[in-house]
Amino acid sequence: MQISGAQMVIEALIKEGVDTVFGYPGGAIMNVYDEIYKQDGFKHILNRHEQASIHAAEGYAKASGKVGVAMITSGPGFTNAVTGLADAYMDSIPLVVISGQVPMSLIGTDGFQEIDAIGISRPCTKHNYLVTDAADLPRILKEAFYIARTGRPGPVHVDIPKDITAQIAEFDYDFALELETYKPHVKGNPRQIKKAIDAIANAKRPLFYLGGGIINANASDEVRKLVQITGIPAVETFMARGVLSHEDALLIGMLGMHGSYAANMAMSETDLVIGLGVRFDDRVTGKLSEFAKNADVIHVDIDPASISKLVHADYPIVGDLKNVAGDMLSQVDKINSDKYETWRDTINNFAELHPLTFHEDTQRIKPQWVVKRVGELLGDDANISTDVGQHQMWAAQFYPFSRPRQFISSGGLGTMGFGFPAALGVKAASPEKTSINFTGDGSILMNCQELMTAVEQKIPVINIILNNNYLGMVRQWQTLFYDKRHSETDLSVQPDFVKLSEAFGGIGYRVNTKEEFDAALKDAVEKNVVAFIEVIVHRLENVMPMVPSGGSLFNMMLLEKKETK
Numbered sequence: 347m348q349i350s351g352a353q354m355v356i357e358a359l360i361k362e363g364v365d366t367v368f369g370y371p372g373g374a375i376m377n378v379y380d381e382i383y384k385q386d387g388f389k390h391i392l393n394r395h396e397q398a399s400i401h402a403a404e405g406y407a408k409a410s411g412k413v414g415v416a417m418i419t420s421g422p423g424f425t426n427a428v429t430g431l432a433d434a435y436m437d438s439i440p441l442v443v444i445s446g447q448v449p450m451s452l453i454g455t456d457g458f459q460e461i462d463a464i465g466i467s468r469p470c471t472k473h474n475y476l477v478t479d480a481a482d483l484p485r486i487l488k489e490a491f492y493i494a495r496t497g498r499p500g501p502v503h504v505d506i507p508k509d510i511t512a513q514i515a516e517f518d519y520d521f522a523l524e525l526e527t528y529k530p531h532v533k534g535n536p537r538q539i540k541k542a543i544d545a546i547a548n549a550k551r552p553l554f555y556l557g558g559g560i561i562n563a564n565a566s567d568e569v570r571k572l573v574q575i576t577g578i579p580a581v582e583t584f585m586a587r588g589v590l591s592h593e594d595a596l597l598i599g600m601l602g603m604h605g606s607y608a609a610n611m612a613m614s615e616t617d618l619v620i621g622l623g624v625r626f627d628d629r630v631t632g633k634l635s636e637f638a639k640n641a642d643v644i645h646v647d648i649d650p651a652s653i654s655k656l657v658h659a660d661y662p663i664v665g666d667l668k669n670v671a672g673d674m675l676s677q678v679d680k681i682n683s684d685k686y687e688t689w690r691d692t693i694n695n696f697a698e699l700h701p702l703t704f705h706e707d708t709q710r711i712k713p714q715w716v717v718k719r720v721g722e723l724l725g726d727d728a729n730i731s732t733d734v735g736q737h738q739m740w741a742a743q744f745y746p747f748s749r750p751r752q753f754i755s756s757g758g759l760g761t762m763g764f765g766f767p768a769a770l771g772v773k774a775a776s777p778e779k780t781s782i783n784f785t786g787d788g789s790i791l792m793n794c795q796e797l798m799t800a801v802e803q804k805i806p807v808i809n810i811i812l813n814n815n816y817l818g819m820v821r822q823w824q825t826l827f828y829d830k831r832h833s834e835t836d837l838s839v840q841p842d843f844v845k846l847s848e849a850f851g852g853i854g855y856r857v858n859t860k861e862e863f864d865a866a867l868k869d870a871v872e873k874n875v876v877a878f879i880e881v882i883v884h885r886l887e888n889v890m891p892m893v894p895s896g897g898s899l900f901n902m903m904l905l906e907k908k909e910t911k
Protein backbone atom coordinates (compact mmCIF):
# COMPACT_ATOMS: atom_id res chain seq x y z
CA MET A 347 0.00 0.00 0.00
CA GLN A 348 1.05 3.60 -0.64
CA ILE A 349 1.27 5.59 2.60
CA SER A 350 3.31 8.42 4.12
CA GLY A 351 6.55 7.94 6.01
CA ALA A 352 4.74 8.98 9.19
CA GLN A 353 2.06 6.33 8.64
CA MET A 354 4.79 3.76 8.01
CA VAL A 355 6.25 4.44 11.43
CA ILE A 356 2.87 3.70 13.04
CA GLU A 357 2.27 0.59 10.93
CA ALA A 358 5.75 -0.78 11.64
CA LEU A 359 5.42 -0.25 15.39
CA ILE A 360 2.10 -2.07 15.40
CA LYS A 361 3.53 -4.92 13.29
CA GLU A 362 6.43 -5.19 15.76
CA GLY A 363 3.90 -5.72 18.55
CA VAL A 364 4.73 -2.46 20.32
CA ASP A 365 2.08 -1.60 22.92
CA THR A 366 3.71 1.40 24.63
CA VAL A 367 5.70 4.32 23.23
CA PHE A 368 7.36 6.96 25.42
CA GLY A 369 7.96 10.35 23.89
CA TYR A 370 7.72 14.07 23.50
CA PRO A 371 6.63 15.93 20.34
CA GLY A 372 8.08 18.89 18.47
CA GLY A 373 8.29 20.45 14.99
CA ALA A 374 10.35 17.89 13.13
CA ILE A 375 8.36 14.87 14.37
CA MET A 376 4.89 16.44 14.06
CA ASN A 377 3.79 14.40 11.08
CA VAL A 378 4.37 11.23 13.09
CA TYR A 379 2.53 12.64 16.12
CA ASP A 380 -0.39 13.50 13.83
CA GLU A 381 -0.61 9.81 12.96
CA ILE A 382 -0.27 8.84 16.63
CA TYR A 383 -3.36 10.97 17.26
CA LYS A 384 -5.34 8.95 14.70
CA GLN A 385 -4.35 5.43 15.78
CA ASP A 386 -5.23 3.16 18.66
CA GLY A 387 -2.75 0.34 18.10
CA PHE A 388 -0.46 1.42 20.94
CA LYS A 389 -0.43 3.74 23.89
CA HIS A 390 1.74 6.86 23.87
CA ILE A 391 3.02 8.10 27.23
CA LEU A 392 3.98 11.76 27.30
CA ASN A 393 6.94 12.18 29.62
CA ARG A 394 7.94 15.67 30.69
CA HIS A 395 11.54 15.48 29.46
CA GLU A 396 13.08 13.50 26.61
CA GLN A 397 15.76 11.99 28.88
CA ALA A 398 12.92 10.53 30.92
CA SER A 399 11.32 9.07 27.78
CA ILE A 400 14.45 7.07 27.03
CA HIS A 401 14.89 5.92 30.64
CA ALA A 402 11.21 4.92 30.75
CA ALA A 403 11.69 2.91 27.55
CA GLU A 404 14.75 1.30 29.17
CA GLY A 405 12.78 0.38 32.29
CA TYR A 406 10.03 -1.01 30.09
CA ALA A 407 12.52 -3.06 28.06
CA LYS A 408 14.35 -4.42 31.09
CA ALA A 409 11.20 -5.42 32.94
CA SER A 410 9.46 -6.94 29.92
CA GLY A 411 12.32 -8.36 27.86
CA LYS A 412 10.84 -6.58 24.82
CA VAL A 413 12.26 -3.73 22.75
CA GLY A 414 11.55 -0.34 24.34
CA VAL A 415 10.43 2.44 22.02
CA ALA A 416 10.83 6.20 22.34
CA MET A 417 9.99 9.08 20.04
CA ILE A 418 11.50 12.56 20.13
CA THR A 419 11.94 15.69 18.05
CA SER A 420 15.11 17.14 16.50
CA GLY A 421 17.68 19.48 18.05
CA PRO A 422 17.10 19.89 21.79
CA GLY A 423 14.69 16.95 21.88
CA PHE A 424 17.42 14.73 20.56
CA THR A 425 20.25 16.17 22.68
CA ASN A 426 18.10 15.70 25.79
CA ALA A 427 17.83 12.03 24.85
CA VAL A 428 21.54 11.37 24.41
CA THR A 429 22.20 10.43 28.05
CA GLY A 430 19.49 7.79 27.77
CA LEU A 431 20.99 6.37 24.58
CA ALA A 432 24.43 6.17 26.21
CA ASP A 433 22.89 4.54 29.27
CA ALA A 434 21.11 1.90 27.19
CA TYR A 435 24.25 1.24 25.17
CA MET A 436 26.39 0.67 28.26
CA ASP A 437 23.84 -1.71 29.77
CA SER A 438 22.93 -3.54 26.53
CA ILE A 439 19.26 -2.55 26.62
CA PRO A 440 17.24 -3.07 23.42
CA LEU A 441 15.63 0.18 22.29
CA VAL A 442 14.40 1.72 19.07
CA VAL A 443 14.55 5.51 19.34
CA ILE A 444 12.94 7.50 16.55
CA SER A 445 13.82 11.17 16.18
CA GLY A 446 12.55 13.84 13.84
CA GLN A 447 15.11 15.75 11.79
CA VAL A 448 14.90 19.02 9.83
CA PRO A 449 13.76 18.55 6.21
CA MET A 450 16.41 17.17 3.83
CA SER A 451 16.82 20.54 2.12
CA LEU A 452 17.83 22.15 5.44
CA ILE A 453 20.34 19.53 6.56
CA GLY A 454 23.73 21.24 6.87
CA THR A 455 22.32 24.78 6.87
CA ASP A 456 22.19 25.28 10.66
CA GLY A 457 18.44 25.08 10.24
CA PHE A 458 16.14 25.73 13.17
CA GLN A 459 16.54 22.85 15.66
CA GLU A 460 19.07 21.13 13.46
CA ILE A 461 21.74 18.98 15.08
CA ASP A 462 23.83 16.21 13.55
CA ALA A 463 21.90 13.58 15.45
CA ILE A 464 23.43 10.50 13.87
CA GLY A 465 26.89 12.01 14.30
CA ILE A 466 26.17 12.31 18.01
CA SER A 467 24.41 8.98 18.45
CA ARG A 468 27.03 6.92 16.60
CA PRO A 469 29.31 6.28 19.61
CA CYS A 470 26.41 5.62 21.97
CA THR A 471 24.16 3.34 19.93
CA LYS A 472 24.49 -0.17 18.61
CA HIS A 473 23.46 1.12 15.19
CA ASN A 474 21.90 4.21 13.67
CA TYR A 475 20.22 5.40 10.49
CA LEU A 476 19.43 8.66 8.73
CA VAL A 477 16.46 7.93 6.50
CA THR A 478 16.74 9.72 3.14
CA ASP A 479 13.88 8.09 1.22
CA ALA A 480 10.53 6.94 2.61
CA ALA A 481 10.81 3.83 0.44
CA ASP A 482 13.63 2.68 2.75
CA LEU A 483 11.61 3.07 5.93
CA PRO A 484 10.02 -0.39 6.14
CA ARG A 485 13.41 -2.06 5.78
CA ILE A 486 15.15 0.33 8.16
CA LEU A 487 12.53 -0.01 10.87
CA LYS A 488 12.49 -3.78 10.56
CA GLU A 489 16.28 -3.86 10.77
CA ALA A 490 16.24 -1.48 13.73
CA PHE A 491 14.03 -3.80 15.80
CA TYR A 492 15.97 -6.86 14.73
CA ILE A 493 19.36 -5.36 15.55
CA ALA A 494 18.14 -3.93 18.87
CA ARG A 495 16.92 -7.27 20.24
CA THR A 496 19.35 -9.81 18.74
CA GLY A 497 22.98 -10.54 19.53
CA ARG A 498 24.18 -8.27 22.30
CA PRO A 499 21.08 -6.07 22.65
CA GLY A 500 21.37 -2.32 22.42
CA PRO A 501 19.75 0.94 21.37
CA VAL A 502 19.17 1.67 17.68
CA HIS A 503 18.51 5.24 16.59
CA VAL A 504 16.46 6.14 13.50
CA ASP A 505 16.59 9.80 12.45
CA ILE A 506 13.83 10.82 10.00
CA PRO A 507 13.77 14.22 8.24
CA LYS A 508 10.40 15.92 8.30
CA ASP A 509 9.84 15.77 4.53
CA ILE A 510 10.49 12.02 4.58
CA THR A 511 7.67 11.56 7.10
CA ALA A 512 5.40 13.34 4.56
CA GLN A 513 6.67 11.46 1.50
CA ILE A 514 4.39 8.77 0.08
CA ALA A 515 5.93 5.41 -0.80
CA GLU A 516 5.10 1.71 -0.92
CA PHE A 517 4.75 0.01 2.47
CA ASP A 518 5.15 -3.72 2.83
CA TYR A 519 6.45 -5.19 6.10
CA ASP A 520 6.09 -8.90 5.41
CA PHE A 521 9.51 -9.69 4.04
CA ALA A 522 12.56 -11.53 5.30
CA LEU A 523 15.54 -9.45 6.37
CA GLU A 524 18.85 -10.01 4.66
CA LEU A 525 21.69 -8.58 6.68
CA GLU A 526 24.95 -9.59 5.06
CA THR A 527 27.32 -8.29 7.72
CA TYR A 528 25.28 -8.79 10.87
CA LYS A 529 24.84 -12.40 11.88
CA PRO A 530 24.96 -12.94 15.65
CA HIS A 531 26.56 -16.22 16.56
CA VAL A 532 23.98 -17.94 18.73
CA LYS A 533 25.19 -21.53 18.97
CA GLY A 534 28.28 -22.17 21.08
CA ASN A 535 31.07 -24.27 19.59
CA PRO A 536 30.52 -27.85 20.91
CA ARG A 537 34.26 -28.57 21.12
CA GLN A 538 34.85 -25.48 23.21
CA ILE A 539 31.91 -26.31 25.45
CA LYS A 540 33.25 -29.81 26.01
CA LYS A 541 36.69 -28.40 26.89
CA ALA A 542 35.09 -25.99 29.33
CA ILE A 543 33.15 -28.80 31.02
CA ASP A 544 36.36 -30.84 31.33
CA ALA A 545 38.10 -27.84 32.87
CA ILE A 546 35.28 -27.48 35.40
CA ALA A 547 35.43 -31.18 36.24
CA ASN A 548 39.19 -30.88 36.84
CA ALA A 549 39.06 -27.66 38.85
CA LYS A 550 39.36 -27.63 42.63
CA ARG A 551 37.92 -24.21 43.33
CA PRO A 552 35.69 -23.21 40.40
CA LEU A 553 33.45 -20.17 40.66
CA PHE A 554 30.49 -19.01 38.60
CA TYR A 555 30.81 -15.31 37.75
CA LEU A 556 27.28 -14.40 36.62
CA GLY A 557 26.56 -11.26 34.59
CA GLY A 558 23.70 -9.27 33.14
CA GLY A 559 24.01 -11.07 29.81
CA ILE A 560 22.22 -14.03 31.44
CA ILE A 561 19.15 -11.88 32.00
CA ASN A 562 19.29 -10.46 28.48
CA ALA A 563 19.42 -14.00 27.10
CA ASN A 564 16.55 -15.16 29.35
CA ALA A 565 18.89 -17.91 30.49
CA SER A 566 18.40 -17.66 34.25
CA ASP A 567 16.51 -20.98 34.48
CA GLU A 568 19.35 -22.83 32.77
CA VAL A 569 21.97 -21.07 34.89
CA ARG A 570 20.06 -21.81 38.11
CA LYS A 571 20.08 -25.49 37.16
CA LEU A 572 23.79 -25.42 36.28
CA VAL A 573 24.64 -23.97 39.68
CA GLN A 574 22.36 -26.34 41.55
CA ILE A 575 23.50 -29.53 39.81
CA THR A 576 27.22 -28.77 39.86
CA GLY A 577 27.24 -27.46 43.45
CA ILE A 578 29.66 -24.73 42.35
CA PRO A 579 29.37 -21.44 44.26
CA ALA A 580 28.38 -18.32 42.35
CA VAL A 581 28.92 -14.58 42.54
CA GLU A 582 26.71 -12.09 40.75
CA THR A 583 27.60 -8.76 39.22
CA PHE A 584 25.47 -5.71 39.97
CA MET A 585 23.71 -6.27 36.63
CA ALA A 586 22.99 -9.91 37.42
CA ARG A 587 21.10 -9.42 40.69
CA GLY A 588 18.16 -11.81 40.66
CA VAL A 589 19.67 -14.39 38.30
CA LEU A 590 19.87 -16.60 41.39
CA SER A 591 17.38 -16.26 44.21
CA HIS A 592 18.64 -14.79 47.47
CA GLU A 593 17.54 -18.09 48.99
CA ASP A 594 20.03 -20.08 46.92
CA ALA A 595 22.71 -21.37 49.32
CA LEU A 596 25.29 -21.34 46.53
CA LEU A 597 24.87 -17.61 45.91
CA ILE A 598 27.72 -15.92 47.74
CA GLY A 599 26.57 -12.44 46.85
CA MET A 600 27.56 -9.51 44.68
CA LEU A 601 31.22 -8.97 43.86
CA GLY A 602 33.12 -5.83 42.93
CA MET A 603 33.77 -2.41 44.40
CA HIS A 604 30.90 -2.78 46.87
CA GLY A 605 30.69 -6.54 46.75
CA SER A 606 30.68 -8.73 49.82
CA TYR A 607 33.94 -9.84 51.42
CA ALA A 608 33.15 -13.48 50.68
CA ALA A 609 32.36 -12.84 47.00
CA ASN A 610 35.52 -10.83 46.42
CA MET A 611 37.68 -13.30 48.30
CA ALA A 612 36.15 -16.23 46.43
CA MET A 613 37.05 -14.49 43.16
CA SER A 614 40.56 -13.92 44.41
CA GLU A 615 41.05 -17.56 45.45
CA THR A 616 39.30 -19.43 42.65
CA ASP A 617 41.27 -21.58 40.22
CA LEU A 618 38.62 -21.43 37.47
CA VAL A 619 36.41 -18.47 36.67
CA ILE A 620 33.24 -19.49 34.82
CA GLY A 621 32.18 -16.14 33.38
CA LEU A 622 28.68 -16.13 31.91
CA GLY A 623 27.42 -12.97 30.19
CA VAL A 624 29.98 -10.74 31.89
CA ARG A 625 32.37 -8.09 30.64
CA PHE A 626 35.02 -7.80 33.39
CA ASP A 627 34.05 -4.20 34.10
CA ASP A 628 36.55 -2.25 36.22
CA ARG A 629 33.99 -1.89 39.03
CA VAL A 630 34.03 -5.69 39.19
CA THR A 631 37.67 -6.55 38.69
CA GLY A 632 39.51 -3.84 40.57
CA LYS A 633 43.19 -3.90 39.61
CA LEU A 634 43.20 -6.09 36.50
CA SER A 635 46.66 -7.57 36.93
CA GLU A 636 45.65 -9.03 40.29
CA PHE A 637 42.15 -10.12 39.35
CA ALA A 638 41.58 -13.87 39.83
CA LYS A 639 45.31 -14.22 39.51
CA ASN A 640 45.52 -17.97 39.92
CA ALA A 641 42.59 -18.88 37.76
CA ASP A 642 41.91 -20.06 34.26
CA VAL A 643 38.98 -18.32 32.64
CA ILE A 644 35.94 -19.66 30.82
CA HIS A 645 34.15 -16.76 29.15
CA VAL A 646 30.78 -17.23 27.49
CA ASP A 647 29.29 -14.22 25.73
CA ILE A 648 27.16 -13.37 22.72
CA ASP A 649 29.52 -10.52 21.84
CA PRO A 650 32.84 -11.76 20.40
CA ALA A 651 34.32 -8.29 20.97
CA SER A 652 33.96 -8.61 24.73
CA ILE A 653 35.87 -11.89 24.92
CA SER A 654 39.51 -11.47 25.95
CA LYS A 655 39.01 -7.70 25.77
CA LEU A 656 40.12 -7.12 29.36
CA VAL A 657 40.94 -10.55 30.77
CA HIS A 658 42.36 -13.35 28.66
CA ALA A 659 39.88 -16.19 28.16
CA ASP A 660 41.44 -19.66 28.22
CA TYR A 661 38.11 -21.11 27.13
CA PRO A 662 36.31 -18.56 24.93
CA ILE A 663 32.77 -19.47 23.89
CA VAL A 664 30.75 -17.17 21.67
CA GLY A 665 27.04 -17.85 21.76
CA ASP A 666 23.63 -17.14 23.18
CA LEU A 667 23.70 -18.11 26.84
CA LYS A 668 20.39 -19.89 26.68
CA ASN A 669 21.88 -22.29 24.15
CA VAL A 670 25.32 -22.55 25.70
CA ALA A 671 24.05 -23.06 29.25
CA GLY A 672 21.60 -25.62 27.86
CA ASP A 673 24.46 -27.45 26.09
CA MET A 674 26.53 -27.34 29.27
CA LEU A 675 23.63 -28.82 31.23
CA SER A 676 23.57 -31.83 28.95
CA GLN A 677 27.16 -32.65 29.99
CA VAL A 678 27.17 -31.87 33.70
CA ASP A 679 27.11 -35.54 34.67
CA LYS A 680 30.92 -35.36 34.29
CA ILE A 681 31.03 -33.01 37.25
CA ASN A 682 31.04 -34.33 40.79
CA SER A 683 29.61 -31.71 43.11
CA ASP A 684 30.98 -33.40 46.26
CA LYS A 685 34.45 -32.51 45.07
CA TYR A 686 33.94 -28.85 45.88
CA GLU A 687 32.87 -29.28 49.48
CA THR A 688 36.11 -27.97 50.99
CA TRP A 689 35.92 -24.99 48.64
CA ARG A 690 32.34 -24.27 49.72
CA ASP A 691 33.47 -24.45 53.36
CA THR A 692 36.29 -22.01 52.67
CA ILE A 693 33.81 -19.55 51.21
CA ASN A 694 31.36 -20.01 54.07
CA ASN A 695 34.20 -19.17 56.43
CA PHE A 696 34.84 -15.96 54.50
CA ALA A 697 31.18 -15.09 54.88
CA GLU A 698 31.23 -15.78 58.61
CA LEU A 699 34.38 -13.75 59.09
CA HIS A 700 32.95 -10.62 57.48
CA PRO A 701 29.24 -10.97 56.76
CA LEU A 702 27.48 -8.32 54.68
CA THR A 703 25.80 -6.28 57.38
CA PHE A 704 25.52 -2.84 58.97
CA HIS A 705 25.31 -1.34 62.44
CA GLU A 706 21.98 -0.06 63.68
CA ASP A 707 21.80 3.39 65.22
CA THR A 708 19.60 4.59 68.04
CA GLN A 709 19.20 8.12 66.70
CA ARG A 710 18.41 7.82 63.05
CA ILE A 711 17.25 5.17 60.60
CA LYS A 712 20.05 3.51 58.72
CA PRO A 713 19.51 3.48 54.95
CA GLN A 714 20.34 -0.23 54.75
CA TRP A 715 17.49 -0.95 57.17
CA VAL A 716 15.04 0.72 54.79
CA VAL A 717 16.11 -1.50 51.91
CA LYS A 718 15.90 -4.64 54.06
CA ARG A 719 12.53 -3.61 55.43
CA VAL A 720 11.04 -3.10 51.96
CA GLY A 721 12.38 -6.55 51.16
CA GLU A 722 10.64 -8.01 54.20
CA LEU A 723 7.36 -6.22 53.50
CA LEU A 724 7.17 -6.57 49.71
CA GLY A 725 9.83 -9.10 48.68
CA ASP A 726 8.95 -10.69 45.39
CA ASP A 727 5.86 -8.48 44.95
CA ALA A 728 8.00 -5.48 44.08
CA ASN A 729 10.15 -4.54 41.14
CA ILE A 730 13.07 -2.42 42.30
CA SER A 731 14.53 0.47 40.35
CA THR A 732 17.19 2.81 41.66
CA ASP A 733 18.91 6.06 40.99
CA VAL A 734 22.68 6.38 41.38
CA GLY A 735 24.70 6.75 44.53
CA GLN A 736 24.97 5.09 47.90
CA HIS A 737 21.27 4.19 47.97
CA GLN A 738 21.79 2.28 44.72
CA MET A 739 24.57 0.18 46.19
CA TRP A 740 22.59 -0.51 49.36
CA ALA A 741 19.65 -1.62 47.22
CA ALA A 742 21.90 -4.01 45.30
CA GLN A 743 23.49 -5.32 48.51
CA PHE A 744 20.50 -5.70 50.81
CA TYR A 745 17.33 -6.31 48.77
CA PRO A 746 16.34 -10.00 48.72
CA PHE A 747 16.00 -10.44 44.96
CA SER A 748 14.25 -13.57 43.90
CA ARG A 749 14.02 -13.36 40.12
CA PRO A 750 15.63 -11.89 37.03
CA ARG A 751 14.23 -8.56 35.77
CA GLN A 752 13.32 -7.59 39.33
CA PHE A 753 16.23 -5.14 39.69
CA ILE A 754 16.51 -2.28 37.21
CA SER A 755 19.38 0.15 37.64
CA SER A 756 21.89 2.15 35.65
CA GLY A 757 25.07 0.11 35.81
CA GLY A 758 27.60 1.07 33.16
CA LEU A 759 26.88 4.77 32.84
CA GLY A 760 25.74 5.38 36.43
CA THR A 761 23.11 7.92 35.44
CA MET A 762 21.56 9.99 38.23
CA GLY A 763 17.96 10.66 37.21
CA PHE A 764 17.49 7.17 35.77
CA GLY A 765 15.41 5.70 38.56
CA PHE A 766 12.05 7.46 38.53
CA PRO A 767 11.39 7.40 34.78
CA ALA A 768 12.74 3.84 34.58
CA ALA A 769 10.32 2.83 37.35
CA LEU A 770 7.46 4.30 35.27
CA GLY A 771 8.49 2.09 32.37
CA VAL A 772 8.80 -0.90 34.70
CA LYS A 773 5.28 -0.31 36.03
CA ALA A 774 3.91 0.09 32.50
CA ALA A 775 5.46 -3.26 31.57
CA SER A 776 4.62 -5.05 34.77
CA PRO A 777 1.49 -3.47 36.32
CA GLU A 778 0.82 -6.40 38.66
CA LYS A 779 3.96 -5.68 40.71
CA THR A 780 4.58 -2.71 43.01
CA SER A 781 7.14 -0.44 41.37
CA ILE A 782 9.62 0.89 43.93
CA ASN A 783 12.35 3.39 43.13
CA PHE A 784 15.10 3.74 45.73
CA THR A 785 16.49 7.21 45.18
CA GLY A 786 18.61 9.89 46.80
CA ASP A 787 17.98 13.50 47.67
CA GLY A 788 20.37 14.43 44.85
CA SER A 789 19.16 12.05 42.15
CA ILE A 790 15.43 12.57 42.56
CA LEU A 791 15.75 16.21 41.50
CA MET A 792 17.22 15.14 38.17
CA ASN A 793 13.91 13.86 36.81
CA CYS A 794 11.30 14.85 39.37
CA GLN A 795 9.16 16.40 36.62
CA GLU A 796 8.05 12.81 35.95
CA LEU A 797 5.64 13.24 38.85
CA MET A 798 3.42 14.85 36.24
CA THR A 799 3.66 11.88 33.87
CA ALA A 800 2.92 9.49 36.72
CA VAL A 801 -0.10 11.46 37.90
CA GLU A 802 -1.52 11.97 34.42
CA GLN A 803 -1.04 8.34 33.39
CA LYS A 804 -1.98 6.98 36.82
CA ILE A 805 1.31 5.09 37.15
CA PRO A 806 1.75 4.56 40.91
CA VAL A 807 5.52 4.45 41.35
CA ILE A 808 6.66 4.65 44.99
CA ASN A 809 9.86 6.70 45.28
CA ILE A 810 11.70 6.03 48.51
CA ILE A 811 14.09 8.96 48.99
CA LEU A 812 16.94 7.98 51.31
CA ASN A 813 17.60 11.54 52.40
CA ASN A 814 21.10 12.00 53.81
CA ASN A 815 21.32 15.66 52.81
CA TYR A 816 24.36 14.79 50.76
CA LEU A 817 25.49 13.72 47.35
CA GLY A 818 26.35 10.78 49.51
CA MET A 819 28.53 8.64 47.28
CA VAL A 820 30.73 11.59 46.32
CA ARG A 821 30.79 12.68 49.97
CA GLN A 822 31.94 9.14 50.87
CA TRP A 823 34.91 9.39 48.47
CA GLN A 824 35.73 12.85 49.84
CA THR A 825 35.64 11.49 53.38
CA LEU A 826 37.84 8.53 52.56
CA PHE A 827 40.21 9.85 49.91
CA TYR A 828 40.13 13.67 50.10
CA ASP A 829 40.69 14.13 53.82
CA LYS A 830 37.03 14.97 54.51
CA ARG A 831 37.00 18.02 52.25
CA HIS A 832 33.30 17.83 51.36
CA SER A 833 33.45 20.04 48.31
CA GLU A 834 29.99 20.89 46.91
CA THR A 835 28.30 17.76 48.17
CA ASP A 836 26.32 19.17 51.08
CA LEU A 837 22.64 19.23 50.18
CA SER A 838 21.37 20.86 53.34
CA VAL A 839 19.23 23.22 51.29
CA GLN A 840 16.40 21.15 49.94
CA PRO A 841 12.86 21.37 48.70
CA ASP A 842 9.97 20.14 50.80
CA PHE A 843 9.72 16.72 49.16
CA VAL A 844 6.24 16.08 50.53
CA LYS A 845 4.91 19.31 49.08
CA LEU A 846 6.80 18.71 45.85
CA SER A 847 4.93 15.47 45.30
CA GLU A 848 1.65 17.04 46.37
CA ALA A 849 2.15 19.99 44.00
CA PHE A 850 1.91 17.56 41.09
CA GLY A 851 -1.02 15.66 42.56
CA GLY A 852 0.98 12.83 44.13
CA ILE A 853 1.23 11.94 47.81
CA GLY A 854 4.15 12.47 50.15
CA TYR A 855 5.39 11.28 53.54
CA ARG A 856 8.30 12.42 55.70
CA VAL A 857 9.54 9.60 57.87
CA ASN A 858 11.83 9.73 60.89
CA THR A 859 11.15 6.41 62.61
CA LYS A 860 10.81 2.80 61.64
CA GLU A 861 7.16 2.76 62.66
CA GLU A 862 6.46 5.77 60.48
CA PHE A 863 8.20 4.09 57.58
CA ASP A 864 6.10 0.93 57.83
CA ALA A 865 2.93 2.99 58.01
CA ALA A 866 3.92 5.18 55.05
CA LEU A 867 4.82 2.26 52.81
CA LYS A 868 1.61 0.42 53.66
CA ASP A 869 -0.45 3.55 52.99
CA ALA A 870 1.32 4.27 49.70
CA VAL A 871 0.79 0.71 48.46
CA GLU A 872 -2.89 0.89 49.39
CA LYS A 873 -3.51 4.34 47.91
CA ASN A 874 -1.93 3.19 44.65
CA VAL A 875 -0.89 6.65 43.44
CA VAL A 876 2.55 8.07 42.78
CA ALA A 877 4.32 8.72 46.07
CA PHE A 878 7.43 10.21 47.60
CA ILE A 879 8.45 8.61 50.89
CA GLU A 880 11.25 10.76 52.24
CA VAL A 881 13.22 8.87 54.88
CA ILE A 882 15.55 10.93 57.03
CA VAL A 883 18.55 8.63 57.31
CA HIS A 884 21.92 8.71 59.00
CA ARG A 885 23.95 11.36 57.18
CA LEU A 886 27.46 9.92 57.31
CA GLU A 887 26.88 6.26 56.61
CA ASN A 888 29.37 4.75 54.15
CA VAL A 889 28.82 1.89 51.72
CA MET A 890 31.00 -0.99 52.85
CA PRO A 891 32.87 -3.11 51.93
CA MET A 892 34.73 -0.94 49.46
CA VAL A 893 37.54 -1.72 47.07
CA PRO A 894 39.23 1.65 46.52
CA SER A 895 39.30 2.61 42.84
CA GLY A 896 42.18 0.83 41.10
CA GLY A 897 42.90 -1.38 44.12
CA SER A 898 42.93 -5.17 44.22
CA LEU A 899 39.68 -6.97 44.83
CA PHE A 900 41.02 -8.70 47.95
CA ASN A 901 42.09 -5.40 49.56
CA MET A 902 38.76 -4.22 50.86
CA MET A 903 37.90 -1.52 53.35
CA LEU A 904 35.52 -3.27 55.70
CA LEU A 905 32.74 -2.31 58.06
CA GLU A 906 34.28 -1.42 61.39
CA LYS A 907 33.57 -4.16 63.87
CA LYS A 908 31.97 -1.84 66.39
CA GLU A 909 29.92 1.24 65.70
CA THR A 910 31.87 4.32 66.72
CA LYS A 911 29.48 7.03 65.54
Ligand SMILES: Cc1ncc(C[n+]2csc(CCOP(=O)(O)OP(=O)(O)O)c2C)c(N)n1
Nearest residue numbers: 735736737760762786787788789817818819
Ligand atom coordinates in the same frame (compact mmCIF):
# COMPACT_ATOMS: atom_id res chain seq x y z
C1 LIG B 1 24.20 12.68 35.95
C2 LIG B 1 25.22 12.41 37.00
N1 LIG B 1 25.92 13.44 37.53
C3 LIG B 1 26.86 13.19 38.48
C4 LIG B 1 27.10 11.92 38.91
C5 LIG B 1 28.17 11.67 39.98
N2 LIG B 1 27.54 11.11 41.18
C6 LIG B 1 27.53 9.78 41.46
S1 LIG B 1 26.73 9.40 42.87
C7 LIG B 1 26.39 11.01 43.17
C8 LIG B 1 25.63 11.43 44.41
C9 LIG B 1 24.21 11.04 44.38
O1 LIG B 1 23.55 11.64 45.46
P1 LIG B 1 22.15 11.11 45.95
O2 LIG B 1 21.23 10.95 44.81
O3 LIG B 1 21.68 11.96 47.07
O4 LIG B 1 22.49 9.64 46.45
P2 LIG B 1 23.33 9.16 47.75
O5 LIG B 1 24.69 8.81 47.26
O6 LIG B 1 23.33 10.27 48.73
O7 LIG B 1 22.57 7.96 48.22
C10 LIG B 1 26.93 11.84 42.18
C11 LIG B 1 26.88 13.31 42.17
C12 LIG B 1 26.36 10.89 38.30
N3 LIG B 1 26.55 9.60 38.61
N4 LIG B 1 25.41 11.17 37.38
Ligand SMILES: [Mg+2]
Nearest residue numbers: 786787816818
Ligand atom coordinates in the same frame (compact mmCIF):
# COMPACT_ATOMS: atom_id res chain seq x y z
MG1 LIG C 1 21.93 11.76 49.13
